[in-house]
Amino acid sequence: MNHQSQPLSSGRHSDKSLFDISIPIQSGMVQWPGDPPIQIETTLDVSKGDPATVRTLTLGSHTGTHVDAFSHFNPAKGSLDEMDLSPYLGKALVVSIPSVKEITGPLLEQSITGMLDLDIHALRGQRLLLKTKNSDxxxxxxxxxxxxxxxxxxxxxxxxxxxxxxxxxxxxxxxxYDVNGAPTHHALIQAGIYILEGIYLGDIVPGWYELLCLPLKIHQGDGAMARAVLRAL
Ligand SMILES: [Zn+2]
Known part of the structure; x- marks a missing residue:
């Protein structure tokens, strides 16, 4: 598999097979309209004589790279702390679907079956990450x-x-953005398919990886930030 440079310069990666697909959380960053604005303030500061540096984070549970719990739309289906962890860890296929504003079922089917050497049965139980024009x-x-x-x-x-x-x-x-009633979320939740949002795949070459992505364990969470990483296979 051919990889380009590290996707984000967030920290040192001594392991060159790791690709950070999370976005940095910072004050004033992009958010879903209506969600709380993201603010990070320094509450205690070593350089000002405090015993330690501690910052106060003000943010919504769907900030940046995050997962949706089923309870985000369907309280009967389980909150974050009740959900299985196994979908967040394991083999993931990155597929490129460029240019379009909306991915339809037929387009998804065509994009996947068009991938060379892909055994469609190998997808069973695995994860699918969509690299779209958003990552341009x-x-x-x-x-x-x-x-x-x-x-x-x-x-x-x-x-x-x-x-x-x-x-x-x-x-x-x-x-x-303008879709009423969240039909895609509802259908995914109904089908028991886990949702990961807010990743960035700009430097990721389509193909198979291992996904490592664990959300924060928030009591009765409707969703939570996660550090999402791909490991080359
Ligand atoms: Zn969300």
């Missing part, structure tokens, strides 16, 4: 863009047919 630019540095690429709910029967355990998208939501 480091979107997390820009203001909210309502034209981001998202999933039509008719993708869900396709994902279900393949046995996908988790789907990831490279913007803040799997759902289109």
């Amino acid at each position: 630019t480091p979107w997390f540095k820009n203001a909210f863009n309502p034209e981001f690429c998202h999933l039509n709910p008719n993708c869900v029967p396709v994902l279900e047919k393949w046995g996908i355990s988790l789907v990831g998208i490279d913007y803040l939501s799997v759902e289109g």
Whole structure:
């Protein structure tokens, strides 16, 4: 597999097979319209004589790179601390679906089956990360863009047919901005498919990886930030 440079210069990666696909959390960063603005303030500061440096974070539970618990839309389906961890860890296929604003079921099917050497049965129980036009630019540095690429709910029967355990998208939501009633979220939750949002795949070459992505354990969480990393296989 051919890899380009490290996707984000956030820290040192002594292990060259690791790719950080999380976005940095910082004050004033892009957020879903209506969610709380992200603010990070220094409360205690060693350089000002305090015994330690401690910052206060003010942010929503769906900030940056994060997962949605099923309870985000369906309280009967379980909050974050009740959800299985296994979909967050394991083999993941990164697939490129460039240019479009909306991924439909037929387009998803065509994009996957068009991948050379892919055994469709190998997808069963695995994760699917969608590299779209959103990753053409480091979107997390820009203001909210309502034209981001998202999933039509008719993708869900396709994902279900393949046995996908988790789907990831490279913007803040799997759902289109102007879509009423969150049909894609509801269909994914109904199908028991886990949701990872807010990743950045700009430097990631499509293909198989290992996904490592654990959300914070927030009591009765509706979602939580996660550090998402790909390991080359
Ligand atoms: Zn979310």
